[in-house]
Amino acid sequence: MNKTIVIIFSKNRAMQLDCCLKTLYKQCQDIDKIDISVLYTTTSEKHQKSYDILEQTYLDVNFIKENNFKEDLLVLIQDKNHILFVVDDTIFVDEFYIADMVDTLTYNHNEYALGVSLRLGLNTTYCYPLNKVQKIPELINGWYGLKKFDWIKAEYDFNYPLELSSSFYRLKDLGSLLKTLHYSNPNELEYLLSINSRIFNKNYLLCYENSVAFSNPVNKVQNVNNNRVATEHNYSIEYLLSMFLDEFRIETTNFEDFMPHGCHEETEFLFVKEKND
Numbered sequence: 001m002n003k004t005i006v007i008i009f010s011k012n013r014a015m016q017l018d019c020c021l022k023t024l025y026k027q028c029q030d031i032d033k034i035d036i037s038v039l040y041t042t043t044s045e046k047h048q049k050s051y052d053i054l055e056q057t058y059l060d061v062n063f064i065k066e067n068n069f070k071e072d073l074l075v076l077i078q079d080k081n082h083i084l085f086v087v088d089d090t091i092f093v094d095e096f097y098i099a100d101m102v103d104t105l106t107y108n109h110n111e112y113a114l115g116v117s118l119r120l121g122l123n124t125t126y127c128y129p130l131n132k133v134q135k136i137p138e139l140i141n142g143w144y145g146l147k148k149f150d151w152i153k154a155e156y157d158f159n160y161p162l163e164l165s166s167s168f169y170r171l172k173d174l175g176s177l178l179k180t181l182h183y184s185n186p187n188e189l190e191y192l193l194s195i196n197s198r199i200f201n202k203n204y205l206l207c208y209e210n211s212v213a214f215s216n217p218v219n220k221v222q223n224v225n226n227n228r229v230a231t232e233h234n235y236s237i238e239y240l241l242s243m244f245l246d247e248f249r250i251e252t253t254n255f256e257d258f259m260p261h262g263c264h265e266e267t268e269f270l271f272v273k274e275k276n277d
Contacts, residue, residue: 002035003081004098007073009164009186010040010088011221014050015240019250019269021058023092026252027212033098034084037076041066050244069184077178080171084118085164087186087215091267092118092166093258094212100144101168104206113148114161114202115169119263121147121211127156128217128264134158142206151205152198157263161205162193165263166213173200214260216267235269247274 006024010017017038025031038061042048055063064072077083082102101116127134134156139147151161162169164186177196183189218235251270258267 002033003079004034004084004102005076005080005082006034006036006084006086007076008036008038008086008088008090010038010051012042012044012047012237013088013219013221013240014047014054015244015248015250016216016218017051017088018054018057018244019252019255020086020088020090020092021054021061022250022252023255024086026256027092027095029095029097030099035062035080036060037062037064039064039066039069039072039076040088046241046245050241053244069186069189070178070182073189074179077171077175082168083171083174084168085166087165089215089217089219090166090213091216091252091255091258092213093255093260094208094210096208096212097144100146101206104143104146105168105170107143110142110148110204110206112202113204113206114151114173114197114200115167116146116206117161117163117211118166118168118208118213119163119211119215120158120205120207121209123210123259124157124262126262126265128262128266130156132156134262139207139209145209146206147209148204148206150203152203158205160194162190162197164190164193165215173202211260211263214258214262215264216269217264218266218269243271248272249274 040051066072104110122136137149137154137158139149142148151159181192183192219237248271251272
């Protein structure tokens with residue numbers, strides 16, 4: 001059993017989840033060092049069918065149908081040391097190693113680093129949720145090509161160290177909060193983590209020189225908050241579901257070495273028909 005877990009949160013987005021998983025397997029260069037779980041929920045039989053198809057496709061992935069979100073999450077992190085939080089509209093665009101992040105967070109000189117962001121880098125000059133240009137903080141050279149910066153002195157996305165889209169943390173840091181906070185979905189969890197980010201007295205965050213992941217906000221599956229969502233490339237949940245059940249999938253090769261301008265970027269999907277052997 002691996003001591004690092006990747007947990008992907010998903011709701012009614014099998015098409016996007018497939019893209020997320022494909023790119024994760026492509027870009028994570030030591031995929032054997034992690035356990036991957038998808039904690040998901042659906043609102044119709046057709047959506048459930050789409051996840052059943054994915055479960056039969058990704059046999060190494062643990063698919064958990066949500067019963068009680070918090071309790072399900074706590075079961076998944078038992079006996080784990082590190083966690084990579086991911087959401088289903090995340091797309092991985094460049095190579096990374098889990099072992100590099102584990103080792104970097106283990107060294108004493110990084111004891112004041114809260115985690116590793118896969119979505120930040122020199123390229124993320126635009127904050128999509130606020131529709132604002134953001135300053136890149138001073139990045140200090142670290143181990144394994146990772147950079148370190150003071151998130152408390154930074155702005156916008158760089159000042160948001162605890163998030164669920166593509167960030168890596170020690171569970172010895174987050175475990176107590178995950179157990180004691182009251183939340184029932186990923187949006188509530190992220191909000192509560194973010195407002196508690198200063199209690200750790202860890203004012204540094206690590207990232208790659210250029211981000212290795214981003215989120216493509218083409219649709220929304222929740223009404224907990226009013227997150228900005230795409231207008232240029234807007235793919236409805238039901239349209240993507242219909243395409244998925246018709247055996248179309250998102251073409252992922254055009255995301256290899258893709259350089260987003262922010263943690264979120266509206267990007268067009270290309271679709272390909274699955275080949276039946």
